[in-house]
Amino acid sequence: MTPKRASISDIAKELKLAVSTVSRALSGHSRISEATRQRVWQLAEQLDYQPNHLAAALRKGRSNTLGVILPNIDGHFFALVMKGAEAVANQAGFNVMLCQSNEDHAHEAKNVETLMNAQVDGILVSLARNTHDFQHFEKARQRNLPLVFFDRILDGSEVSAVVVDDQRGGYEATRHLLAQGRRRIAHFGGPQHLNIFKDRYAGYRQALEEAGVPLEEELVVLCHDMSLEDGAAGIRQLLDLPQPPDAIFSSGDFTAVGALDALKEKGLRVPQDVALVGFGNETFSSLTEPKLTTIDQRCEEMGGAAIRLLLEMIQHDTQTRTPRKIVLRPELLKRASSELV
Known part of the structure; x- marks a missing residue:
């Protein structure tokens, strides 16, 4: 049987303190004495207490986590996109939760549900190859959850996106x-x-x-x-x-x-x-x-630009405005398969 995870209530009961006092002690609140903070932290370590970030996110209304849905991570392209995306996200104080659709529309829809249930603050998406509609993103839109697409979007769609030309x-x-x-x-x-x-x-x-x-x-x-x-x-x-x-x-x-x-x-x-x-x-x-x-x-640049656009939507609540598209310029790399030396 999996042992029960220690909670703030357990610490409070053991030390005969109010739950609010323990919570403030764990967060370093200035109103809590140094002696009390040390008692709380010492017991927290003994009980292997782990804070419930999801519960904290629900209280604050923000999780500081961004969701990313990729078709796969098999190739060089998506790996480098993620490198650029994570660098910008981490610098801004956000974590990244990655899902793979494995090029499957139904799996992509499950990814959206998973990320919404995880209370992410926004979702970055590159569509699966067999996705033909945006229906599975409607629930996210109804919640005003910011969505940014990159690389792959449906032809003629009006969405915020970062693409190469x-x-x-x-x-x-x-x-x-x-x-x-x-x-x-x-x-x-x-x-x-x-x-x-x-x-x-x-x-x-x-x-x-x-x-x-x-x-x-x-x-x-x-x-x-x-x-x-x-x-x-x-x-x-x-x-x-x-x-x-x-x-x-x-x-x-x-x-x-x-x-x-x-x-x-x-x-x-x-x-x-x-x-x-x-x-x-x-x-x-x-x-x-x-x-x-x-x-x-320009994979890394695409990932970074996509995250910056997503953060802008989150911070300024711009997801309901006119979609914005960022277009990057590609570069031809000439090698021996096309030129006679």
Whole structure:
């Protein structure tokens, strides 16, 4: 049986003091004598007393805890976002409670309930890949609980968010391939209801149009999971075309590396036969052979900016005002997978 956790009442009863006196002694109140404070703290240590922060939060109306919902923490991107987020939150005196949706809408909804039950002061969210609506966030909105989305939001949604300029990233990636003399540039895209994949695809189309290169639908492969397997399957599909591509812009690094491995298995050289650009600047992108050209998303800056926006909403009660969006500029990192040395 789990031993009963010592409470303030237990300390008060043992020392024959009022509960209010013990509470003030534990919080260092100036009205309590030094002798009484020492008696209280000595017994508290003997009983292994642990303060109930949740109860204190309910009394104060604030927990100084922020909730974060991520699709996963498998890759470099979300880990660095969390690094930036926690640095800003901790500096402001807030703790961070992390939940993973595992790319599942139902699990994401449970995460929201869990964080609300934990009395967090605000929630930071990057949506699961199969989330198509905001219905599970309505209860949080009804409670005026501040919500900030980052990276992934639903296309056309009006929410406070911090994102990278994904269209510009897609545009610069494709324009770079065009500058290498490539003209049959394929695209690996993700679910188009999410802003990041729709905007990266839009940037790809924009660059082709400016260069006078027609968009060919047979060169566009929409992937469900943006996984290594999706990249390999996409390569098999593209190589079956009468005229295969001479370059690929992938909306994610995982899919790009899956494509890289599949191209090698087919005896094709990168970038001589097929040039390749990814998106995300995952850690492994600089370890592949050849190293992968990719788009950096300024992950730590995104996490920090998202937390600052959330804290601003909490401190100034601005969650009911017009949603605010912060857009960061991406950076093209040119490496050997797209350029002939």
